[in-house]
Amino acid sequence: MTDHVQQTTPARKPSRLARFRQSDLWWSFTHKPSAIIGAVILTFLIVTAFAAPLIAPQNPFDPAQLELWNSELPPIWEADGQWPYVLGTDTQGRDMLSAILYGSRISILIGVASVVLSLAVGLSLGLVAGYFGRFIDNFLMRIGDVLLSIPTILIAILVSAVARQMLPPELRDVGSAAVLVLAITLSAWVQYARTVRAQTIVERGKEYVQAARLLKTPARRIMLKHILPNTLTPIMVAATLNFGMAILTEATLSFLGIGMPPSQPSLGTLIRLGNQFLFSGVWWVVLFPVVQLCLLVVSVNLLGDWLRDALNPKLR
């Protein structure tokens, strides 16, 4: 990155966008093909998923639009393929392309919600533990230790299974998404909390924090306004990679039958439903959701990989 020369600042303060385009981050982005590929694919997937009601040929949740005589149609390029069922239909006559678009939307939303929630929990607990230390630090970190001593997938499965059992039956379909977000958060917050805690302990000793304390700045303000911004770099990398992990965990739980119900299928649910027909030659009902899921996670991980290298001070 040494050959990158910063241009001298013009008299007028450049806009945010212009400044971003001159940053090291943007430079490393444009010079890493895998990051660009990842960003392009991810943008495309997100836009198509959220535009699903506008572009999908049918609404897969509306039983009135499903016609049984259109079931098990192969993709359009096979001999029996029919327009508009580009990727074929499943055993109930549901258009696979529409199901995948709507399914991606659910998967992405659950992924985003879990990352946001685990960030909120992890950052606040990490800040509190690192800033106050002593008993509260010990207590929170021991809880974290225990959570890390059980394989994360087990925690997610147990929480998801038990919480669904506790929900009243009429709420089970609606509550599934919330339960999944909760289950994923419970297994993911520790990582953020540990990272922030370690960074907070370092920052707490520095002069600017001492100065703020001398000015009787409230602890909450010191933590949020002064310390937090200095811990965000590693958190950004972790959050990106965890977004991929969250989508995967959701897909895994749904695949195992303890995630999204078939009435609100995420990609994992679609794969589970399709998997039952693996041997009956209806390969498209399982392969296309699988491909979509892989594209989604791979593109997120490509971005995360780039971000980790770009923000790593050792590699600058």
Place this chain on the structure above:
Amino acid sequence: MIVFLIKRLANAVLVMLAVALLAFLIFRFAGDPVELMANEQMSQADRIELREKLGLNDSFLTQFGRFVGNAAQGDFGISYRNGQDVMKLIAERFPATMELALVATVLSLLIGIPLGVITAIHRGRWYSEGLQFISIIGVSLPSFVVGILLILVFAVTLGLVPAFGRGDVVQLGWWSTGLLTASGRASLLLPSLALALYQITLVMRLVRAEMMEVLRSDFVKFARARGVPRWRIYFRHALRNCLMPVVTMTAMNFGSLIAFALITETVFQWPGMGMLFIQAVTFLDMPVMAGYLCIVSFIFVTLNTLVDIAYAVIDPRLRDATR
């Protein structure tokens, strides 16, 4: 050293107690055990009697104490679903999961180490970069997707190997093994590969990173200057110095491999502990869930503790550093 040992063991015990508490809470409070055990014809009096017999009226601490005591002796009660002893059910399935995880570990080392060495010494070549890229995909693919794709290609399309079950097994005492029959080995192939793929990419990336570091060190330069053949430098000198972290990671990850096996087992209908657990989850068979959680966590915690202790034995600096 003794202080370190005691601290580390106390920590392990504490974690196990916390896991036991979690298991106990699931067993006791996620649904009423009496309602889950009782059948339709049971009278109210019978239910009260059953409640008394199970000791559900005792104080929380007494119940938890009894749960831990029983669990420590391998008694997790009886399954709600078929009334069998939970420990016996798990013990029957244990060899299948163990075999799967062990074979997957061996595969990950046999494939991952050579790939890591190749990508490290031929850095920048197209095949190394290609392998690096594939490894990102390998990390991103969830194991159930890998399993489905393997089944689709090798079992459905090519029809080479069976996709379901364990094949014929041979009983060796209480241990059942599929390694001694042809059908058992063929059935093991796809599931172990599906389970190993993630681990292969991890081993490959770790070996690559370590190799690149070691190849820069002075003793390798000296060996080169001395005229030692290149393959000998790579495999005798450099690789040996990379293996320690690989061994550690393999040991540490074995526990999660057993846990993740439950996904692979579901995809391949592999009759192991994981499938038992998933069935228990769908039928809300709490004692089986609690038992599985305790046993897998026990393996996990034991391995981590052993690795830590082994490290402290090898490297005295770590004895004081850890807490």
